[in-house]
Every structure is written in structure tokens, then in C-alpha cells.
Amino acid sequence: MDDLPPxxxxEILNRLADSADLARCRVxxxxxxxxxxxxxxxxxxCSLDRYLKSRAAETKLLVTPFKVILKTLVNDFLALDSVSIGVEKSLGRISYEHDDVEDWSDDLFLTDVGYAKEWLPxxxxxxxxxxxxxxxxxxxxxxxxxxxxxxxCCCNLLELELKNAWLSVDGLHRMNSLKYLTLEFIRLDDEDLSELNNNFPxxxxxxxxxVGGLNEPKIRLLHLKTCKWTVSNAPVSLCIYAxxxxxxxxxxxxxxxLIIETPMLSDFHFCLEDASGLQVDEFPCLRKLHLHFPCLHSLIxxxxxxxxxxxxxxxxxxRAESVESVKFCLDTVFEIFPNLCFLKLGPGVLSEAETCYQAEGLEGRMGMRDLKKNHSSLKTNKIELKLPFIIPILEKCTDSFDMALLLYQNADSDVTGGIMSKRAINQRRPRWRWELWKQGSREAWAKGN
Incomplete structure (x- = not known):
């Protein structure tokens, strides 16, 4: 190290992922x-191991308090532009019922404003x-x-992330510099998000x-380009004006x-537990759509x-078993979305479509001429029984069609060999591949061109 230029x-010190290693280097x-x-x-x-040692009678006097280490590091550095502090995810398992938890302790209360005033200014x-x-x-x-x-204090801040805290919005100052904000598992005293909108414009x-504590929240941000919003409670209304x-x-x-006024929206991932009464206006720029819902027919x-x-x-x-779920079929998908190039069907969706197929078949109007790729997941014990449903789909596809089917089933070589021989007879033009989920990892076991 002595031979290296300062x-x-x-640069090496800047790349250390854990500043505890940096503290050791200083010593x-x-x-x-x-x-x-x-x-x-x-x-x-702070790791779970450090936390438990700080609580154990035989080791707690040997453990330097986490807040002391943090304040020492921060106050000794003159050129900091980035600070990331907290507890590791493993401490999330610690609960009030844990024998080592003391409700009144504050040694890891990191959003304590009194403590933050000792180093942040x-x-x-x-x-x-x-x-x-x-x-x-x-x-x-x-x-x-x-x-x-x-x-x-942080007038030039670009990115702010706060997790696992109860936050007041009293006394906020307008921050025109802030571009990225993440609030995760937060109790926020800003029912309608007006303080957030006004102070982080x-x-x-x-x-x-x-984020909890919301009631009729409204996002009104003129410059917002990307938003991820997982609502933890059930407010009366949600509004996004962006x-x-x-x-x-x-x-x-x-x-x-639910009001979404986003005329430039091109990528929309929408998860809703109940779509009854929902009306969706057309998004003129929408290109990618991901829908997640108990009954897809009522949503699409x-x-x-x-x-x-x-x-x-x-x-x-x-996996819905209601009468309504039977209504979901691929014909409906291509009627509503006639210009698809890529279609991905998650676990259970293809099975629902098969139920409809068994009752009504696949109509000739099914618009798959422009479809280039289909990735589907299929839960089954006997893949051979699914081929009468899968092969008619392939027969409606173009030469350039690419299909990937994920099978949630342990298959031996005899079964897979039999499937592939049937595929060779029945499927002529489209490229497709079978892939197998096995013990939590996806393993491709056969491909065809």
C-alpha cells in the first residue's frame, strides 16, 4: 500500500462497501x-450480530455504541457527499416479543433529531x-x-431515502434540488401529501x-418521471397528477x-385487489402494461x-375458481389489446385461459399475427394433457414467434423426451422453448428452433 499513489x-477507500472496514483501516x-x-x-x-452482542451481559461492555461510531466517522471526514446509515434487514425479525428488546432504548433510533443535530449540520x-x-x-x-x-441543512441534496420511521412534516423548508425521494415503511403525518408536493416540487x-397515515392522498408533481406507490392502508381516494x-x-x-392524470405514461404496472366500478380512460402513450388482479377478466x-x-x-x-374467472380467455385479450408484440402470462393465468378454451375453443379472430414473443407459466402434473391447448396457439402464430413456457413440475427424462417428440410432430414454424422451475431455480431443459 505504501507504494501506491495517494x-x-x-479511491480504494471510497469503494469500501462497509465503513466499519474504513474505521479499521484508520486504526x-x-x-x-x-x-x-x-x-x-x-x-x-448495524448487524444483527452487533445488536445481540450489545444486549448480552457478557459482551455489551465490549461493544462500542453504534451511534458513537457513526458520529465519529462523520465528524472526522471533511469531503462527504454521500451518507448511508441504518440497521441491516436481519434486524427486521426483532419484535417487541423478543427477550432482548427494550422498548425505551434509543441506541438505534437513528432518526432521532436530537442525535442528528450532532452530526448532520x-x-x-x-x-x-x-x-x-x-x-x-x-x-x-x-x-x-x-x-x-x-x-x-441539506440544501444541495439530490437523493433522500428514509425507512422504518414515524415522520413529522412540521417546519419543512422547500428543497428545489431534491430529485429522488424514497419513503419506505413510514408513518407520515401528511394525510393528503400536500407538504410533500409543496416542499419537494x-x-x-x-x-x-x-407509507401509512394517508387519507385522500394526492401526488401533484410537474417534473415526476418515475413513481412506485405501494399503498399500505385503504384511503378513500388516490390521485396522481403528473x-x-x-x-x-x-x-x-x-x-x-382513483384518478390518474398522466398523459405521458408509457409503462404502467397496476396491482388492484378489487376493480368493481373502475373505469379506465385511454392513455395515449402507453406501451407496456402489467396487470395483477384476482380476476383478470373484470380488470382488462x-x-x-x-x-x-x-x-x-x-x-x-x-387461482380463482369462481364462475367469473372462466370468462377470461385469450380472444378477449387480443380484442382489447390488438397490437401486442409481447405477451407474458403469470402462474394461473394460462390455466384460466385453458378453462375458457375447453368450453369455447379458440376463435379464428384471435389476433396473434403481430405477436413476437409469449412467455407463460403453467402449473401442471401432466404436461401432455396441456398440448391440445398449447399447440393451437402455436398454429396461429407467425414464423418469427418465440414462445417460452415455464413448467412448475419436476420432470424426468422419459416425460420430457415424450413431450419433445410430440412437439416435433405438431409444431412446425414458431421457435419455442420449455423451461423448468426446479428447487427454486429455473433450469432450461429443452429448446427448439
């Missing part, structure tokens, strides 16, 4: 200690990225005003994952009102016409 050593070498003051990022996470002006993953057991019952501190990427939004992933239960028929969509993915939350 600039290269500094091991005076030159590394000096160079470390110019590192640009801190990444420090000194480095905030230069920060462009900040991530804090709190310890839910300690933070869920303590309201934090850290958002106000961040908006006051230039957001381009917004992720709201399991004229620049191109990609949206929305998962919700059953809002009474809310799209009166979707001629712009080229890629469609259909998933069901469960």
Missing part, C-alpha cells in the same frame, strides 16, 4: 487515517445523497422531526412503499376514487381500447 489509495495505519479524511461516502449498518451542505434506515422497534412509537432538519423519482410521468407502479386495495375489460400497448403482462393474485 489518489489511488483514496491500522497513520497514512490511511490521514487519507480517510477525504473519503466522499460513509456506509455504515456539519456536513449537510455538501451532501448530495442521504439514506437512513431506522430500527422500527425503537422508532415506530417516537415521532421524528428529522425531515425539517434535513430540509434546513422538482422530484423526478418518487417511491412510496408502505404530466411528465412515464413509468408508474401502483399497488392498492380498493379506493373509492375496463380498458375500452388499448391499441398503443405493445407489451402486456398478466398475473393473478390467486
Amino acid at each position: 489518489s489511488l489509495v483514496l 491500522a495505519s497513520k497514512s490511511l487515517n490521514v487519507l480517510s479524511r477525504d473519503v466522499r461516502s460513509v456506509n455504515l449498518f 456539519a456536513i449537510g451542505k455538501n451532501l448530495t445523497s442521504l439514506s437512513i434506515v431506522d430500527f422500527w422497534v425503537q422508532s415506530c412509537w417516537r415521532q421524528s422531526k428529522i425531515l425539517a432538519l434535513i430540509t434546513l 422538482h422530484l423526478e423519482v418518487l417511491n412510496l412503499i408502505g 404530466p411528465s410521468l412515464s413509468k408508474l407502479e401502483l399497488k392498492c386495495v380498493k379506493p373509492k376514487f 375489460t375496463t380498458f375500452s381500447s388499448a391499441r398503443t400497448i405493445k407489451e402486456l403482462t398478466l398475473d393473478t393474485m390467486q
